[in-house]
Amino acid sequence: MTHARQHPIQVVAHRGASEEAPExxxxxxxxxxxxxxxxxxxxxxxxxxxxxVCVHDRRVNRTSNGRGAVSALELADLAALDFxxxxxxxxAPDWEHRPEDREDTSVLTLERLLxxxxxxxxxxxxxxxTKHPTRWAGQxxxxxxxxxxxxxxDAPESPADSxxxxxSFSARSLHRVRAASPTLPxxxxxxxxxxxxxxxxxxxxxxIAGPSIRIVRSHPAYVERLKRAGHRVHxxxxxxxxxxxxxxxxxxxxxITNRPGAVLRQLGR
Ligand code: G3P
Ligand code: CA
Numbered sequence: 239m240t241h242a243r244q245h246p247i248q249v250v251a252h253r254g255a256s257e258e259a260p261e262x263x264x265x266x267x268x269x270x271x272x273x274x275x276x277x278x279x280x281x282x283x284x285x286x287x288x289x290x291v292c293v294h295d296r297r298v299n300r301t302s303n304g305r306g307a308v309s310a311l312e313l314a315d316l317a318a319l320d321f322x323x324x325x326x327x328x329x330a331p332d333w334e335h336r337p338e339d340r341e342d343t344s345v346l347t348l349e350r351l352l353x354x355x356x357x358x359x360x361x362x363x364x365x366x367x368t369k370h371p372t373r374w375a376g377q378x379x380x381x382x383x384x385x386x387x388x389x390x391x392d393a394p395e396s397p398a399d400s401x402x403x404x405x406s407f408s409a410r411s412l413h414r415v416r417a418a419s420p421t422l423p424x425x426x427x428x429x430x431x432x433x434x435x436x437x438x439x440x441x442x443x444x445x446i447a448g449p450s451i452r453i454v455r456s457h458p459a460y461v462e463r464l465k466r467a468g469h470r471v472h473x474x475x476x477x478x479x480x481x482x483x484x485x486x487x488x489x490x491x492x493x494i495t496n497r498p499g500a501v502l503r504q505l506g507r
Pocket of ligand 1: 252279281294367427448474494
């Protein structure tokens with residue numbers, strides 16, 4: 239069944255245009271904005287000296303020429319690393335890291351990403367994922383809200399007006415965000431459909447569900463239940479054209495993808 243849609247489906251660049259450029263770099267986010275993405279997704283972690291940086295893994299080994307846990311490194315240590323060269327070659331044939339583009343492939347702080355969004359020249363939304371925040375007992379959320387406040391993004395009039403949303407697999411992290419900023423929208427991510435979630439309920443106060451595309455493919459009726467319960471549905475990570483088609487058919491509100499340009503073209507935008 240095709241569902242009536244109140245808003246156009248949002249295209250969210252997952253870790254930036256991360257198929258074309260190294261994930262979580264300024265280069266990947268610039269490409270996503272150029273491609274016309276409606277929103278940018280990023281994962282945030284705290285460094286040893288309390289900065290929020292955009293890095294997916296616990297360690298920097300996969301996406302840089304360094305080694306070690308983000309939480310054990312200071313921002314200056316991370317700034318000395320190259321987060322771009324690993325993508326050279328077969329990973330992304332059109333991508334080539336040039337030494338003169340150093341800022342584009344340095345570690346990206348959330349603060350710098352917020353500046354990029356502020357300077358985009360059009361409305362670009364941000365979907366910020368707190369990664370394993372329980373270890374830090376509130377410090378990730380505290381720093382996140384501090385930065386959002388600096389950019390005037392921490393207290394939207396209503397969730398619908400917000401340029402930023404906070405996502406997490408941790409209900410506790412989302413609870414901390416809502417306690418500090420009740421109008422900031424939150425997205426509860428889930429990779430598996432546990433019995434607790436099957437009836438379409440989300441953790442208290444969370445308005446947006448973030449199921450994986452695998453859940454959506456195998457349990458389309460779950461999407462129906464979420465929508466009937468009045469929730470929005472943001473799905474990750476949707477890269478295949480047939481999955482984009484399925485999301486459109488099911489009335490999904492946002493597609494989180496590594497290929498924002500290709501998805502926008504498929505949607506005729
Ligand atoms: O957008 C949600 C998605 O990013 C969650 O998975 O592992 O890519 O952070 P992961
Ligand atoms: Ca993520």
